[in-house]
Amino acid sequence: MFGRTVDFQGVSFGGTADFTSCDMKAGALFSTNEDDATPGATFWGAANFTSVHFGDYAGFYGAVFNGEAILNSAKFDNYASFSDFSSTPEKDRKRPWRFSHATMFLDKVDFTCVSIALEAQFSGSVFWKKVSFNEAKIGSNAVFLAVPERSFAGAVFLGEADFSEAQIEGNAFFADAVFMKNANFSEARIGSDADFAADPNKGIRGAVFEADADFSGTHLKGSARFQGAWFSNGADFTDSEITGQSYFQGAKFLDEAKFYATKFDSNAFFGSIIDGNFLTGFLGSVSFGGAHFADLVDFSSCLFKNEVYFDLVRINGRAVFSTTFEGPFFFREAAVHGTADFTGAVFMKTASFDESHFDASAYFGSAAFSNMASFRDTAFHTVYFSTTGRAGDQARRLYGLVVSLGLLVFA
Numbered sequence: 001m002f003g004r005t006v007d008f009q010g011v012s013f014g015g016t017a018d019f020t021s022c023d024m025k026a027g028a029l030f031s032t033n034e035d036d037a038t039p040g041a042t043f044w045g046a047a048n049f050t051s052v053h054f055g056d057y058a059g060f061y062g063a064v065f066n067g068e069a070i071l072n073s074a075k076f077d078n079y080a081s082f083s084d085f086s087s088t089p090e091k092d093r094k095r096p097w098r099f100s101h102a103t104m105f106l107d108k109v110d111f112t113c114v115s116i117a118l119e120a121q122f123s124g125s126v127f128w129k130k131v132s133f134n135e136a137k138i139g140s141n142a143v144f145l146a147v148p149e150r151s152f153a154g155a156v157f158l159g160e161a162d163f164s165e166a167q168i169e170g171n172a173f174f175a176d177a178v179f180m181k182n183a184n185f186s187e188a189r190i191g192s193d194a195d196f197a198a199d200p201n202k203g204i205r206g207a208v209f210e211a212d213a214d215f216s217g218t219h220l221k222g223s224a225r226f227q228g229a230w231f232s233n234g235a236d237f238t239d240s241e242i243t244g245q246s247y248f249q250g251a252k253f254l255d256e257a258k259f260y261a262t263k264f265d266s267n268a269f270f271g272s273i274i275d276g277n278f279l280t281g282f283l284g285s286v287s288f289g290g291a292h293f294a295d296l297v298d299f300s301s302c303l304f305k306n307e308v309y310f311d312l313v314r315i316n317g318r319a320v321f322s323t324t325f326e327g328p329f330f331f332r333e334a335a336v337h338g339t340a341d342f343t344g345a346v347f348m349k350t351a352s353f354d355e356s357h358f359d360a361s362a363y364f365g366s367a368a369f370s371n372m373a374s375f376r377d378t379a380f381h382t383v384y385f386s387t388t389g390r391a392g393d394q395a396r397r398l399y400g401l402v403v404s405l406g407l408l409v410f411a
Helices: 089-094
Strands: 357-363 379-384 407-409
Touching: none
Parallel strands: 357 379, 379 407
Antiparallel strands: none
């Protein structure tokens, strides 16, 4: 047991450093100290902090873990600082940093079941091999984003990153973070916003996922911000729930994107433009099959290069699909309770709306169907296939159209 602050700044641990089950009741310092030109601690072998209790502030920023870092079931009663947020920009300008103020992990890292009462700070940290935050509990924000005023880039994950079943009570900040291998956020719970978004005004990129990104079963109680995020491989949001608003404008999905049975409890923005030309692109197949949109959903100005599935989707608010679909489009057995706006939409392959229900007005003015369009057994309240809603039918090859409610207008 350490009853008072313990200072390991500048210490070099040549072999294994085993602190298993230690009780550090006061502060624990393994960090850089600019005031006396001391670098962070260096661990040349394994560093074992299993079940360690940090009763006060714990600083690891500037530390280097050459061997495995094990913090399984460790408990932090205060901040867990693996990047330095203590200095002010004014102080930094007066005296530039001489040492790193982030943490370097050169081997595997285990934060499984860790408990952090306040903020977990990892901006600028680099994880060279697999890191696990499985079942971690963070009582405030989880900070992995870029901080330009601190000269921190977003955290870099060169190995697999496992955040499955993690519980983050505050915000999860991952803007500018880079995931080179699989990123697993399945069944995670985030109590406020999940921010993976670009901020062009600050020169911050969206998060980059170079391998699979798994958000299946994730529950976000705040907003989901993925503007400008980059998904090179599969992106899976199956069965996830987003309580706040969703922002995916400018995101790029280069491979399959799955939103099966995803629940969007507020407005969902996939389309429109950011900063003049920031467009959303789905280059692989995409499915929103069985998804539920409680309010507005906007896909305007998106680009869909492959097949798109909206089968069994439920949309309670307005739905905007004024965009281009280069692959087959399937909107079968869907239910739209608000206005459905397909004005100016371009369907380059087969488009099927079979057995869908539109409870309010549906607009297809200036829509272009280059291939077969099927509306078999579709139920409309009022539908317009004209540029003005009154004249000029533009639809082609409408097969088996059944109007069960309201007025169908072709005039």
